Amino acid sequence: MARTRLYRNGVLAAENFPLADVSDHVDDPSCTIWFDLCSPTPAELAVISEELGLHELAVEDVLHDRQRPKLDVYDKHLFLAVYSERMEPETGRLTPTEIDVFITGNALVTVRESQRFDIEAVVRRWDASKDMAKHGVGFLLHGLLDYIVDGHFEVVQALDEQIEHLEDQLFDDGPVSRDLQRRTFAMRKNLVGLRRVVTPMREVVSGLLRRDLHVVEPAMAPYFQDVYDHVLRVAEWTDTLRDLVGNIRETSMTQQSHHMNTIMKQVTSWAAIIAVPTMITGFYGQNVPYPGSEQPIGFWTSTILIIIASVGLYLAFRKRGWL
Known part of the structure; x- marks a missing residue:
């Protein structure tokens, strides 16, 4: 109506x-x-x-x-x-x-x-x-x-x-x-x-x-x-x-781009930290004589190098805000 x-x-x-x-x-x-x-x-x-x-x-x-x-x-x-x-x-x-x-x-x-x-x-x-x-x-x-x-x-x-x-x-x-x-x-x-x-x-x-x-x-x-x-x-x-x-x-x-960049920096930082122990252990795992081969000093030298390098890289990346 x-x-x-x-x-x-x-x-x-x-x-x-x-x-x-x-x-x-x-x-x-x-x-x-x-x-x-x-x-x-x-x-x-x-x-x-x-x-x-x-x-x-x-x-x-x-x-x-x-x-x-x-x-x-x-x-x-x-x-x-x-x-x-x-x-x-x-x-x-x-x-x-x-x-x-x-x-x-x-x-x-x-x-x-x-x-x-x-x-x-x-x-x-x-x-x-x-x-x-x-x-x-x-x-x-x-x-x-x-x-x-x-x-x-x-x-x-x-x-x-x-x-x-x-x-x-x-x-x-x-x-x-x-x-x-x-x-x-x-x-x-x-x-x-x-x-x-x-x-x-x-x-x-x-x-x-x-x-x-x-x-x-x-x-x-x-x-x-x-x-x-x-x-x-x-x-x-x-x-x-x-x-x-x-x-x-x-x-x-x-x-989103900034968050992705942050993730990439974190992943890259951890990859760099992991790469150093991998390099050191790989060097000491060679089948040729080297200083400290088959001796306790060789084990402790590699271990100390791994710790110092890893901590140093972590602190450096942390200071730059990557971690």
Whole structure:
């Protein structure tokens, strides 16, 4: 069932009425109409298109998923495509939900991709500032965009906290774990997806502030400017976090290389220490006469040489930090 509302002279007059009654109010300048559709069929969109005179290209964009966030201007209406982001608590992945919006002089139509976007939260936001309903479509559009951008802000803040946790794990003792590498890659993937959503929002909100579109009344302009400031903060924060994740990945690779070098130095040092006794015992094991051959002094001489050389090499390598 479509969610509908009717404001008359800035006061909520009716809600949840049938879509067939939209035509009774759409020509009344004192009325502001909002209705919401969730995963509508082409037939349902055709009815709305006929009622409001929507452009066929805008209706086609609704039927094709994964539109780029944008603002299209047509003769009789505006078409807005935006995305809400939600982080799945189980997997930590970001799930985008497309929301398409048709904006006319006194009507706002929201078309949701799925039920993941909580439209009732937007309605509660409208009710919390119902004294501003007199500003018509601009009031409804501000509440919708403000809720979506606040959702982006919450997501990027959660990602920031996760990155701080990754940074703490990065400098733990021991080698870099495979889990840290996997989470770093997943974090970068989330940030790339989020950036595709939030970066074009700057153009969308700034486009709505254009005076020639007559969407935002002067009284609503500061509120839309506040949304625009939040969009800029989210976009800049997203770029900063993406750079941080890149730095974490580079630091992780550097630590792995450093850890490998440390292991190689340790192995080489022990190999050098073992090589000296091997050389001495091999020399004394020759089948030719040599000083101390077949005499106790030869055994003690080789033993002392082994101990002195091994301890000397160990101390030398230890002093250089190889062991």
